[in-house]
Each structure stands twice: as C-alpha cells, then as structure tokens.
Amino acid sequence: MNHSEPLRSLAKHVYTVNMPTDTTADRILAAAHALFDAHGAEAVTMRRVAADVGLSAMAIYRHFPNREALLARLSNDSFEDAARTWASHARQHDPHRRLLAMLESYLDYALTHPHLFDHAFGLPRDDARRFPEDFRARRSPTLNLIADAIAEGMAQGTLxxxxxxxxxxxxxxxxxxxxxxxxxxxxxxxxxxxRTFYLASLGRTIDAFAP
Structure with a gap:
C-alpha cells in the first residue's frame, strides 16, 4: 500500500482547546492557555493569570491550588482535545489511513501550538505518563487510539x-x-x-509491519 501522498481528502485540523467561559475557573484556564500558547510555560504565573482575569493575586488559589496544578490542567485539556480530533478520523475504515491521519494531526498540533506541544511531550513532568505501564493501562487518551487502530489492522490481517x-x-x-x-x-x-516527507516516512514504517 502506498502512503507516500498526503491525505488530501482530510481537512487540516487547527487545534483549539475547548474551554467554555461560563465560570471563573474556565476564564482562568482560557487566560492561562492564551499566555501559554503565545509565550510558553514561563509566562504562566498565578499573579499574571489572575490579573488578566480581573482577580486578586490570592483569589485565583480558590480555583487552582498552585501553578503546577494549573499547568497540569492545561496539558490534560490539550490531550483531551487532541484525542477528540484523532477520534474524528474513525470514519477512515482503513486502519493504515487512520493511523496516518492521526499522526498528521500530531504534526498539526506541534506546528500550531509549539509551546503546549513541548510541555506535553518534550519536557520532564512528574505527572507524565510512562511506557509501558501507564499506556497498557489505557491512561493515554491519544495513544489508545493509535494502539486500537494497530490492533484492528492486525485483526484484518493487514499488519x-x-x-x-x-x-x-x-x-x-x-x-x-x-x-x-x-x-x-x-x-x-x-x-x-x-509534511509530504513526514507522511511518506510514516507510511513506509507502517508498510514495514505488513505480513
């Protein structure tokens, strides 16, 4: 199977973290996300986020106990948003094409939200999931979908x-x-x-696991 061409039929997804703004906690998250997305984790301080939302420096702690908890929530929300996007590729009945679509979404996320991407996937974090135990326990909303598509390909005999x-x-x-x-x-x-090279390279890797 030739996977060297990008998936032209799939619309490129631009990630936006789904954050309603109905509550104070939601407004805090939205402000923190905007700072993080534009300037990186270093810009997200409790005092600065509180000021952007119109809270006192102490009031923000009623909603998030510390900066680490706020950053962890941002990461978790980003993972969940990515998982929703990846799950939308379920209409791709061919597991190989679904894998490429999800991994293209991973590229989109890295290019659209580089600071969040680095924090989620490239920096040491105490709350980071670890291979293999956390993933085999299905604690990753994103890698679950990759593993499920692979298992489906194996069941179909294409992997x-x-x-x-x-x-x-x-x-x-x-x-x-x-x-x-x-x-x-x-x-x-x-x-x-x-992007063309990336998809072709991943396609070659998937093809290498064909029977």
Whole structure:
C-alpha cells in the first residue's frame, strides 16, 4: 500500500482547546492557555493569570491550588482535545489511513501550538505518563487510539501480529523524532515539503509491519 501522498481528502485540523467561559475557573484556564500558547510555560504565573482575569493575586488559589496544578490542567485539556480530533478520523475504515491521519494531526498540533506541544511531550513532568505501564493501562487518551487502530489492522490481517502497544510507541517515537528534527532546523524543507516527507516516512514504517 502506498502512503507516500498526503491525505488530501482530510481537512487540516487547527487545534483549539475547548474551554467554555461560563465560570471563573474556565476564564482562568482560557487566560492561562492564551499566555501559554503565545509565550510558553514561563509566562504562566498565578499573579499574571489572575490579573488578566480581573482577580486578586490570592483569589485565583480558590480555583487552582498552585501553578503546577494549573499547568497540569492545561496539558490534560490539550490531550483531551487532541484525542477528540484523532477520534474524528474513525470514519477512515482503513486502519493504515487512520493511523496516518492521526499522526498528521500530531504534526498539526506541534506546528500550531509549539509551546503546549513541548510541555506535553518534550519536557520532564512528574505527572507524565510512562511506557509501558501507564499506556497498557489505557491512561493515554491519544495513544489508545493509535494502539486500537494497530490492533484492528492486525485483526484484518493487514499488519503482522505483534504487540500493539510496542508498535504504537514505535510510531509515536518516529513521528515525534521527525517533528523534533524539523523544528530544530535539520530539514531544508518548507512546511509543505516536510509534511509530504513526514507522511511518506510514516507510511513506509507502517508498510514495514505488513505480513
């Protein structure tokens, strides 16, 4: 199966974290997200977020006990938003195409929200999920979907029968590594050419696990 062409039929998704603004906690999250998205984690201080929302420096602590809890909530909300987007690719009945669609969404997330991406996937965090135990326990809303698509491909006979969690981690590491190299200036490609290369490379990896 040739996966070298980008999935033209799939509309490119622009991530937006779903944050209603009905409550004070929601307004705090929206303000913190805007700061994080524009300037990175260092910009998110309790005092600055409180000022942006119109709260006193102490009132914000009634909603989030500390900065770490606020950042953890932002990360969790981002994971959930990504999972909703990835789940929307379920209409792709071919598991191979679904895998590529989800991994393209991963690229979209990295390019659209680089600060959130780095915090979620590239920096040490005490609350980070760890392979294999947390993932095998299905604590990752995103990698669950990758592993499920792989398991479906194995059931259909289009992928060799292997450990779906090991293969899911292989694909995630491959995708993340390419993105890190691109963002680190190791490709001369523009974004369009890199996207084509990225999808083709992941397609070759998936094809390598065909029977």
């Amino acid at each position: 060799r029968t292997l450990d779906e969690w090991d293969l899911a981690m292989d694909l995630w590491a491959h995708a993340h590594g390419l993105i890190a190299l691109y963002r680190g200036g190791r490709f001369s490609f523009d974004e369009k050419r890199f």
